[in-house]
Amino acid sequence: MISAAAAPSFFLDSSAFVVKNPSSHLKQQNSHIHQFLNPQFPLLAKCTSNNDDVTLRPDIFGPGTDKTSPSNAKLRFLQIAQSHFVAQALHAIVRLHIPDVLAISADEAMSIDNIITMTFEKDRQTSIDKQALFRCLRLLCTAGIIEEVVVTEDGRKESAFFLTETGQLLQTEFEGMASPTDRMSSFVLHWMEQPLWDAWSHLPDYLAGSPNAYDGKLSPPFDRANRMPASEFYRKHDYSRIHRNSVAKYASSKEIDSILDAIIGQRDTIGQEDDLLTPFPLNAAFLEGKTVVDIGGGYGDFMMALKGSVPSIKHCYCLDLPEVIADAVSTRCDSTDSNTGEQIDVSFVPGDMFEPSTIPTPCDIIFTKHVLCDFSDEDVVRALQSFHEVLKHSDPKHGRVVIMDAVLPNGDELNGKWNSAVSFDVLLMLTGRRGERSCLEWSNLAEKAGFSCDGVMPTTSVTVDLAVLSINQNSLE
Numbered sequence: 274m275i276s277a278a279a280a281p282s283f284f285l286d287s288s289a290f291v292v293k294n295p296s297s298h299l300k301q302q303n304s305h306i307h308q309f310l311n312p313q314f315p316l317l318a319k320c321t322s323n324n325d326d327v328t329l330r331p332d333i334f335g336p337g338t339d340k341t342s343p344s345n346a347k348l349r350f351l352q353i354a355q356s357h358f359v360a361q362a363l364h365a366i367v368r369l370h371i372p373d374v375l376a377i378s379a380d381e382a383m384s385i386d387n388i389i390t391m392t393f394e395k396d397r398q399t400s401i402d403k404q405a406l407f408r409c410l411r412l413l414c415t416a417g418i419i420e421e422v423v424v425t426e427d428g429r430k431e432s433a434f435f436l437t438e439t440g441q442l443l444q445t446e447f448e449g450m451a452s453p454t455d456r457m458s459s460f461v462l463h464w465m466e467q468p469l470w471d472a473w474s475h476l477p478d479y480l481a482g483s484p485n486a487y488d489g490k491l492s493p494p495f496d497r498a499n500r501m502p503a504s505e506f507y508r509k510h511d512y513s514r515i516h517r518n519s520v521a522k523y524a525s526s527k528e529i530d531s532i533l534d535a536i537i538g539q540r541d542t543i544g545q546e547d548d549l550l551t552p553f554p555l556n557a558a559f560l561e562g563k564t565v566v567d568i569g570g571g572y573g574d575f576m577m578a579l580k581g582s583v584p585s586i587k588h589c590y591c592l593d594l595p596e597v598i599a600d601a602v603s604t605r606c607d608s609t610d611s612n613t614g615e616q617i618d619v620s621f622v623p624g625d626m627f628e629p630s631t632i633p634t635p636c637d638i639i640f641t642k643h644v645l646c647d648f649s650d651e652d653v654v655r656a657l658q659s660f661h662e663v664l665k666h667s668d669p670k671h672g673r674v675v676i677m678d679a680v681l682p683n684g685d686e687l688n689g690k691w692n693s694a695v696s697f698d699v700l701l702m703l704t705g706r707r708g709e710r711s712c713l714e715w716s717n718l719a720e721k722a723g724f725s726c727d728g729v730m731p732t733t734s735v736t737v738d739l740a741v742l743s744i745n746q747n748s749l750e
Contacts, residue, residue, distance in 0.1 A: 359416045362409040363443075364465035367458050369401070371410075372443040375419070375436045382422050382433035385410070410434050418443070459519035464700070466513060468506060471498040472703045493705030503704035524697075524736045528642075529578050531734035532677060536560070537582060555675060555730060555741055561585040563637040564667075568592050568626045568660075569644035572601040575677075576619045579640075588620070590633045595623035627655055629662040636663050642677035642737065647707040650718060657722030661744065669749055674719075674742040680729045681711040693735045715740045723748030 366372065374391040375383055383391070388410075389401050411432075413419045418440040424433045436443075442457040463469065475494040485492040487500055495503045507514040537557055560583050567576045570591035580589045593601070598621050624631030626644070639660050645653050657674065664672030679694035681687070687695070698709040710718075716726040719742045730739040 359412060360461075360465055362412045363416075363418065364461050366406075366409055366413065367443055367445070367461045369406075370445060371406075372436060372440055372458070373445055375434065376441060376444050378435065380435065382420075382424065382435045384424075384426070384431060384433045388434070407432070413440075456519075457523065459516040459523070463513070463516040463520050466516070468499050468510075468513060469495065469703070474498065476703070493703060495704040503706070524734075528677075528732075528734045528737045529575055531732035532575070532642075532737060532739065533578060533582050535730050535732045535739060536579075555673065555739065557583045557585070559671075560638070562587050563671075564588040564590070564633070564635055565638045565640060566590040566592055566622075566633055566636050568632070568639055568641040568656075570640075570642075571597060572604070573619050573621060575640065575642060577617050580617050580619055588633075589618065590620045590622050590636075592622045592624045592626070592632060594625070598623040627652075627659055629659045632659070632663045634663055635667040637667050637671060638673045638675060639664065640675045640677060643707075645676060646678045646709055653718050654721045657719060657724060657742075661723045661748065664744055665749060669744045669746070672744050674724060676715065676740040676742065677737050678740070679709045679736050680715065680738040680740050681709050683711050683713045687711075697736070712740065715742075720745070 369392060371388065371392065374388055377391060385403060385407050389403060389406070392401060393399070410419055411421065414421045414434075417437055419434050420437055421432050421434055423430055425431075443461065444456060445458045472494040475497040478497070479491075479494045482491060484490060485497050487497075490496075493503075495506070499506050501509075507517055536555055560579075562585065564587050565576075565579070567573070567579075567590070570576055570593055573591040576589045576591045580586055591598075591601070602621050620633075622631075622633055626632070626641070632639075645656060648656065660674050664674070679697065681695055681698060682690070682692055694709060701707055701709075712726065712729050719726045723745050724742040725745045727741045727743050730741060732738055
């Protein structure tokens with residue numbers, strides 16, 4: 274194994290472009306795993322970020338092409354159309370535990386022969402195609418997962434590889450990682466696993482509204498590919514379920530903290546009383562003395578965290594279906610603040626969001642997280658009308674609904690910009706599950722129910738933002 278730091282620089286020559294200044298492109302350590310798993314990830318971004326560094330091949334893109342030429346659209350198209358090549362190569366090397374093997378050498382580059390030898394020893398793998406592995410690793414170098422260096426060993430030049438910071442996330446074991454939550458290999462093992470991957474091939478028929486060939490139903494793509502709903506499939510297949518659940522846990526584990534950070538971070542952004550009607554009026558000062566209800570709050574985790582962070586809230590209620598609340602009350606044994614040790618007062622209430630009489634009143638603010646996204650537009654309007662009926666009997670000026678879902682962008686914020694939530698939304702469509710909505714969609718639904726959308730407070734979590742609705746005063750007339 275050879276120290277990567279001591280390895281000589283080299284020229285990267287591909288079939289369509291030539292990097293003239295390779296030293297400026299080495300050690301790209303800060304990319305994120307979700308970028309290369311998405312079809313819109315600019316695989317060649319590090320080779321097209323500077324006009325001085327890149328020359329487009331005229332035999333492929335036409336004479337006189339440069340970074341600003343319309344022919345650059347062809348390069349962009351190739352990046353998109355070929356992105357699944359990287360995804361599948363990534364799946365193959367993770368299945369073989371290659372990132373775990375490369376992680377053993379830390380900062381030292383490892384030759385292809387050493388990688389194979391270590392894989393044999395670690396996983397008792399009996400056969401690996403050396404040339405195929407080399408070509409997959411080389412492809413992953415273009416995506417910033419692995420880096421290649423050219424080294425001299427026994428008088429012979431050869432390639433050696435090491436993990437980038439992004440590649441280190443693909444370990445399936447935890448040695449040298451900050452915590453198990455740093456592991457993102459399950460994203461690869463879930464998204465590129467054959468049952469989910471095959472679902473994409475059924476998307477054209479699904480979009481066309483064609484019945485499923487095996488049962489004549491208008492089933493989601495996943496059902497078509499696997500001849501059963503996703504819920505049934507993952508219940509029956511342990512390996513697939515483990516990785517699906519790991520992805521879900523990773524995505525949701527930091528949601529509550531990110532929501533609280535967004536709310537508490539607004540603490541000093543709003544001043545006087547008159548300012549409370551400006552966009553984003555949701556902060557600790559605004560919550561003071563209020564009665565808040567979490568619709569579909571499950572076991573009360575969010576209400577507990579909110580009350581613990583903003584103890585000046587007057588009352589906190591967690592509302593859910595009667596069977597959920599019964600289970601929550603019987604199983605929740607800890608309702609104390611982990612910092613102060615004081616009891617956190619949250620009331621658990623059985624109810625139905627479509628029945629305003631079951632929602633505690635008076636009520637100032639209604640929160641709801643990952644609930645409305647599971648319902649049709651018609652049902653969402655019904656729920657919002659129920660919320661409107663409850664809030665208007667309190668203080669309509671300050672009544673708010675806070676929808677805690679991923680809010681998708683519109684217009685300039687959407688066009689040409691990769692967005693993880695948009696990608697997740699289409700993935701959910703494959704399995705026939707819930708769908709996320711954009712700010713425009715929420716505004717239109719809110720208007721039908723007598724609300725106005727004040728705006729969207731972003732959070733640091735990919736899966737949740739805060740769409741803040743206030744009562745349209747004209748709806749009270």
